[in-house]
Amino acid sequence: MKQKKGLIIGIIVLVVLLAVGFFAPDNIKNTLASFIAQDLRIALPLAIAAAGLVYEQRSGILNLGAEGMMLTGALFTWIGTSLFGGNPWLGILVGMSSSLIMALLFGFLVITLRSNQTVIGISINILALGLTSTIYRVVQTMNITVNAFPSISDVLSKIPGIGAALTNEVPNGTELALTQIPVIGNFLTTIFSQNIMMYIGIVFIFFLNYVLFKTDLGLKVRAVGEYPKACDTTGINVFKIRYGAVLFSGLLTGFAGGLLVLDIKTFVENVTAGKGFIAVAAVIFGKYTPIGAFGASLVFGGAQAIQYLIQAVGLKAPSDLMNMIPYVVTVVALAGFIGKTHVPAALTVPYTKE
Amino acid sequence: MAPILEMKNIVKQFPGVLANDNVNLTVEKGSIHALMGENGAGKSTLMNILYGLYAPSSGQILFNGQEIQITSPKHAIEHGIGMVHQHFMLIPALSVIENVILGRPENKKVLDLKTDAEAFVALGARYSMKIDPYELIENLTVGQQQRVEILKSIYRGAELLILDEPTAVLTPQEVTELFKIMTQLKEEGKTIIFISHKLKEVLTICDTITVLRLGKSQPSVPSAGTTREELAEMMVGRKVFLNVDKGPYNPGESVLKMENVFTKGIHGALNDVSLDIRKGEILGIAGVDGNGQDALIESITGLDKVTQGHIFIKGNDMTNATPRQVLEQKVSHIPADRHKRGMVSTMSIKENMILISYYKEPYQKFGFLNWKFIEETSEEIVKRFKVKTPNIQELGGKLSGGNQQKMVLGRELSRDPDLCIAAHPVRGLDIGATEYVHECLVAERDKGNAVLLVSTELDEVLTLADRIAVMYEGRIMGILEKEEFDITRIGMMMAGQNQ
Ligand SMILES: Nc1ncnc2c1ncn2[C@@H]1O[C@H](COP(=O)(O)OP(=O)(O)OP(=O)(O)O)[C@@H](O)[C@H]1O
Numbered sequence A: 001m002k003q004k005k006g007l008i009i010g011i012i013v014l015v016v017l018l019a020v021g022f023f024a025p026d027n028i029k030n031t032l033a034s035f036i037a038q039d040l041r042i043a044l045p046l047a048i049a050a051a052g053l054v055y056e057q058r059s060g061i062l063n064l065g066a067e068g069m070m071l072t073g074a075l076f077t078w079i080g081t082s083l084f085g086g087n088p089w090l091g092i093l094v095g096m097s098s099s100l101i102m103a104l105l106f107g108f109l110v111i112t113l114r115s116n117q118t119v120i121g122i123s124i125n126i127l128a129l130g131l132t133s134t135i136y137r138v139v140q141t142m143n144i145t146v147n148a149f150p151s152i153s154d155v156l157s158k159i160p161g162i163g164a165a166l167t168n169e170v171p172n173g174t175e176l177a178l179t180q181i182p183v184i185g186n187f188l189t190t191i192f193s194q195n196i197m198m199y200i201g202i203v204f205i206f207f208l209n210y211v212l213f214k215t216d217l218g219l220k221v222r223a224v225g226e227y228p229k230a231c232d233t234t235g236i237n238v239f240k241i242r243y244g245a246v247l248f249s250g251l252l253t254g255f256a257g258g259l260l261v262l263d264i265k266t267f268v269e270n271v272t273a274g275k276g277f278i279a280v281a282a283v284i285f286g287k288y289t290p291i292g293a294f295g296a297s298l299v300f301g302g303a304q305a306i307q308y309l310i311q312a313v314g315l316k317a318p319s320d321l322m323n324m325i326p327y328v329v330t331v332v333a334l335a336g337f338i339g340k341t342h343v344p345a346a347l348t349v350p351y352t353k354e
Numbered sequence B: 001m002a003p004i005l006e007m008k009n010i011v012k013q014f015p016g017v018l019a020n021d022n023v024n025l026t027v028e029k030g031s032i033h034a035l036m037g038e039n040g041a042g043k044s045t046l047m048n049i050l051y052g053l054y055a056p057s058s059g060q061i062l063f064n065g066q067e068i069q070i071t072s073p074k075h076a077i078e079h080g081i082g083m084v085h086q087h088f089m090l091i092p093a094l095s096v097i098e099n100v101i102l103g104r105p106e107n108k109k110v111l112d113l114k115t116d117a118e119a120f121v122a123l124g125a126r127y128s129m130k131i132d133p134y135e136l137i138e139n140l141t142v143g144q145q146q147r148v149e150i151l152k153s154i155y156r157g158a159e160l161l162i163l164d165e166p167t168a169v170l171t172p173q174e175v176t177e178l179f180k181i182m183t184q185l186k187e188e189g190k191t192i193i194f195i196s197h198k199l200k201e202v203l204t205i206c207d208t209i210t211v212l213r214l215g216k217s218q219p220s221v222p223s224a225g226t227t228r229e230e231l232a233e234m235m236v237g238r239k240v241f242l243n244v245d246k247g248p249y250n251p252g253e254s255v256l257k258m259e260n261v262f263t264k265g266i267h268g269a270l271n272d273v274s275l276d277i278r279k280g281e282i283l284g285i286a287g288v289d290g291n292g293q294d295a296l297i298e299s300i301t302g303l304d305k306v307t308q309g310h311i312f313i314k315g316n317d318m319t320n321a322t323p324r325q326v327l328e329q330k331v332s333h334i335p336a337d338r339h340k341r342g343m344v345s346t347m348s349i350k351e352n353m354i355l356i357s358y359y360k361e362p363y364q365k366f367g368f369l370n371w372k373f374i375e376e377t378s379e380e381i382v383k384r385f386k387v388k389t390p391n392i393q394e395l396g397g398k399l400s401g402g403n404q405q406k407m408v409l410g411r412e413l414s415r416d417p418d419l420c421i422a423a424h425p426v427r428g429l430d431i432g433a434t435e436y437v438h439e440c441l442v443a444e445r446d447k448g449n450a451v452l453l454v455s456t457e458l459d460e461v462l463t464l465a466d467r468i469a470v471m472y473e474g475r476i477m478g479i480l481e482k483e484e485f486d487i488t489r490i491g492m493m494m495a496g497q498n499q
């Protein structure tokens, strides 16, 4: 029932987009297409981090340290990429390992030692901010080159046999063959010209949603966050599930941080600028489901992308005010939503056996 | 017949409490075996050890003649031991079938809920139970949840089923249903360990009885040929009076008056309820659970909004007063759901004792709590109401079920109320404590205070009450005077029929 509602909203949005693509004048079409492309790019790191946090919160652990883990992942992705000659794949693995270590520390404190999750989460952020700033100052003189992930058209063009049919050669690379479709070709091309990670990421989010609701593991995760004692009586190892969720989420937040760096191709201090917290908000706004959190991330991403839209239509507004938009949208969305969704009953409650 | 289970010299030491002290328990295969004993005697602890939730300090467990080590519930389930806990182990936000298969080792990686649901429904049908496998647990009644718990254990292959106080929260009809199921399980060769404080139930359904007293096991006795009085004496170690002595009935002026009260209700609505409780009387509310009893109490105590009508306490209009205003009229409230409304599990006993009075002197002065006074009064209440605990620093949630109830009761009755509202006050209490609570309620009445007693146990209402109001679907079907007390008539009114 709940998922049906999301599906209906999704379909309506698609229909409206297609209608614009077919019937709107060119300038509106182009603006909208680049807005959507921008929205997706901003939303992806949020959605990936939020998907991990969904698992974590479903298992009963509130990780307010997501911001710090994301920041750590960002810095080490940047360093890692340069260590491996600009290779984004290996770089992001380094980033993920760094946030995994942070998550291990977090998990040990809140699961094994049963410390207060809020306090530890906030501490992780302070730790990460200090740590990354310090390390950054040491390494910033390094000559770091960051390569982006290959674009979807580059990847498709290399597929033997069908590669040529799906893509076109253009002077400085490839483009999707979508351009050849009449009327909406350019509209679609702008939207779909993303790097390969966008496609992998979205498929992964849907996969995580499936795992959470259709598999044995997912059921265990959901149950542990509701009533750990009852899980214990059915033979589930509560600690194992919670550690698993914390570490997995740690990997994904680091990954999300890495995506930020690979997108702007450099690291700056506090590059995350609250995105970890927005991801936590997306979990709630998305009703504790990976797909819901993805939808929420698109809303938050859209709030940021709208700045470019405003510039594009030539509206003059103070940039400080415009920078506020995503945060204001987050606050408003949460204020309207908090308390209206079912929060995992054992969220933030440590588990003791006897 | 060979014993299916032998527990030998089981010892369990909690910090400061020796919960099981060399307990021996032998259970024959295919029998229903009762485990009885006072609150805190160690029944739940012993069963939690058998189910692998607690590790025994020492002792031996033989199952089907072989010694086994049970270090987690997983082992217990593998050996065919199932347990329905005193407080249910179901996850409200998940569906029935999700709860049933949760944590099963034989689950496929990708769940096949449909197949399991079909098999589960078929199993339910075998015991004449109809359950929608896709319904969320939170939408089920207590009785339905319990049936899910029992079926869940059987579905997972239990040969020995532990039922920890299964009847404490059931209506009489549901108890009858439960006994039917238990009998059928027994006929199929399954073994049941049944914990209950109700002598009548135990003597009807069980074959053998083992009594725990102060953590020690008494020699088992067959239930055939044992009387209620003998059983009571075994548990408490002295003669227990199963009847209550009351002083003469001299009702005074009105303490609580309800005039045509309507509510919309979170837990069912009230529909034109008028009542009058006078000084020196106990008004019993009889009725099947869920027929507006909760709504009645919520409207009086200020927990629910009255949409129409008036409520007067000692002549003051208290319609829609706040809970504190009501309590300050010297009203005490023993709630039906102690975990939700009576106590805070994660607070100590002494903190629980001041939940209602903390803001008053001498409990506090200038905003600082007067711990010395609080501790003294708490000690006194704990002693007077025989709450079994190592000290008053203990967390409320660590007490045995019955002792939690005594803690709440002690707090409420020691506030010297003019009106005492008691909802199922002896739920989960042993007979010794039940006797004591009944004496306390009668003492309140004899002192000239008013008592509103809500209970689904008709026996309890019949013995204690001076007048009985029968509720059905949020209405008062009628109020009977002592000489009109008649079980069949009350039964018909409870079913909504009035001649
Ligand atoms: N986890 C625990 N930690 C400390 N003490 C405990 C714990 N569980 C039980 N106890 C203590 O052990 C004793 C036995 O408790 P148990 O729950 O076994 O009693 P019971 O016979 O089931 O009583 P009831 O009829 O009230 O349910 C009690 O004094 C209780 O306070």
Ligand SMILES: [Mg+2]
Pocket: B043, B044, B045, B086, B164, B400, B401
């Ligand atoms: Mg018990």
